Amino acid sequence: MSKASDSTGDRSQEPLRFEPEPAENSQPWVEKLDDGYPKPEPLVGDSDEAHVERSVSGIGRRAILGLLALSLIFGAAGGAGATVLLLGGLNGSGDIGTQIRQTLVSEQSATVSVAEQISPAIVTIEVTTTSGESVGSGVIYSADGWIITNRHVVDGATAMTIHLEDGRDFPGRVYGIDTLTDLAIVKVDATGLTAATLGRSSAIQVGQTAIAIGSPLGVYTNSVTAGIISAIGREITTESGRLDGLLQTDAAINPGNSGGALVDSSGAVIGINTAISTEGAGIGFAIPIDIARPIMEQALAGIELSRPWIGIRYVALNRRTAAENNLTLFQGAWISGGAESGVVPGSPAEAAGLADGDIVTKVQGVLIDDLHPLQDLLVQYSPGTVIVLDVLRAGATVQISVTLGIRPNQ
Template sequence: MYYDHQHDPWESPIETTGRPVESGNVSAGGQPGKKKKGGAKIAALCLVCALVGGIVGSAGVAAATGVLGGGSTTIYEATRQPTVVNVSNITGQEQLTAPEIYAAYVGSTVGITTEIVTTNVWGQPVSAAAAGSGFVITEDGYILTNYHVIEGASSIQVSFIDGTTYDATLVGGEEENDIAVLKIDATGLTPVLIGDSDNVRVGESVVAIGNPLGELTFSMTQGIISARDRSITMENGNVMNMLQTDVAINSGNSGGPLFDMYGQVIGITSAKLSSSSSSEATIEGLGFAIPINDIKDMVTDIMENGYVTGKPYMGITVSTVPQSISERYGMSQGALVESVDESSCAATAGLQEGDIITGIDGTTIVSSAELVEAKKNYSAGDTVTLQVERDGQALSLQLTFDEDTPERRAAQEKALEEQQQQQDQQQQQDQNDPDFFWPFGELSPWFY
């Protein structure tokens, strides 16, 4: 927004407050007229002094700042000392300026470019590029980013501000918490300082460095923490705990660092709200970052083991029973079991295809997303009681969680892909049947 500074038309000229002396009146000294004449001389003298002072003052300004142009039109040119940026002794204990944070850690921020190969409707491979951000967390080349930045990538490349690029390998990722750890073959890097997101307060200033749009590389934006502990539903339906900020976050910023003013990373920039079903107004200043405390232990786990250990695994795929279908067919709302891994704890507990999970340890479940959230409260080895509806009958089943491993996850992904293909084929065969109705929608993207 531009402001045009103009003279205020309501501003009055300076006025005197003395009472005027009328012609013929006697002055305080008893002499008519002379007082007035002397006053005129004094006023004229003051006016001359003011004009001379103005000329000298203008000349002084011109001499101090430099004057461009001549005649009655003058352009004044100013000078200033450049901002002092001292990054020689950053400890994370003293507050820094935004330029100091940028100078210290722009070299720790990376741009991430991925190649994703998919198959089109004719069965031909198609490649596409995606871009995001990340940041160095160890001197020997471990980099943290968002899972959605590298999801499905066949190749990953990271680039630094000095133009250096590296091919990166995926060490491991955690989809539910949207984090991934990459590794490049490099040493002597400058890692960021990991902070404590529990210490941040609403209203504190923060800055982000990243690659908005994948083109405006290594940009810094600044704002404040707008709220803490926001439960945000992501595009895939996953619910995450977030820091809310008005720092500008755009496509390509995902995976970049969010710094407090001590130069410590307190979050991973991940999402922004750009539209709302409840309002047609343009939405601005609603960005979200994953609190660093929520994922510290997971990152260490991934670096050491390649995945997050101790996560619970059920061995089923599910979809949500919508309320409309529940009412139409007299079914309970919940998570409909679409398939069961016969080698999993779900099969051992007696879960079957077609069961509807309506609760876990007394917590009501009305959707697959709620099953995801409830499962986060448990670890591998924990035993729970599932409330299940089967053919209209209520059952209680005891289940002891397995551990979610990459091997189990890969097998489950393959099973889900095959099941989705079977569903698509069945729907294609029955699409001309006017009485055909598939009540349960798409399969959930999560594995349980």
């Protein structure tokens, strides 16, 4: 498991309230007694008025109290009936309390169902290197023995054993290492394996359920923890370098969970667990499955893993970074290399005419923002593809075509 650290007036007065004034006599047909209870206006002659007032005073309170009691009885009965209906009825099989308890455990039952569904597709990876042994996790995504894991789990491996949940062991080999982020593809010679269902991380929302599964500490295999998606689009720096566009979760992730799955409430994989924060508890990170998908498909096709590349060093703009650099635009990728040029010599960006100070605002018409960072938009295309970038230069927007290259090893 990589350890990481995040890189990233006055109150208004109370609004005036305007309320209509009550009419002087909004109920002209009702009088008020001294005790505050209403009584109908008498419909009798003057000679019977005293008798009517005595009758109302004598029975008014008893009648009203009786009506209130009946209202409470019918209200309670109606509430109980509504509860039974909402819970699907008693059906003669139990009381209301039992059905409420069944409702409360439905979410836990969903987590149990997800754990049962995904566990057979999670593997423990035991790695031997020249410096010792380590353990991580992986996710089977094809029944033919294709597994995705973290680069830092298998980097430098001289031997590897893949342990399945059912107790079977297979020797494994590294098929390819991702040049963009902390991912790798591992292959075992086996068929008929249980493969995980892959989801779509582009539809993830903050606050939705997130379930992590892996082998924490290399000992507690197929451990399941649950939480939520705490944030999306996180950028962190790890021992392996900078990672962008990550999912943040409070589902417990520990060393040994690296390469394991982060799944949603349907059991679909939405991320690959990769790092934890050393500065706080309940702060874990996963690489979105949409970032991993292209290299997973390349492996299935039997081609070498590769990532698209344009060759720029840039700052991802937001309101803070824009203000710090006196820029009027707070979305996009600002080409700026600091002490060195923001455009890599010999890169596709140089060939296309991109320059320091340019701000790339769109890729193929899609706006670059916090939810759609430049790198996430680029990974959808294969090397060799020609894409069109919208670029803000000297206050004017120009469109520049770039032929994507192959990202070099970092």
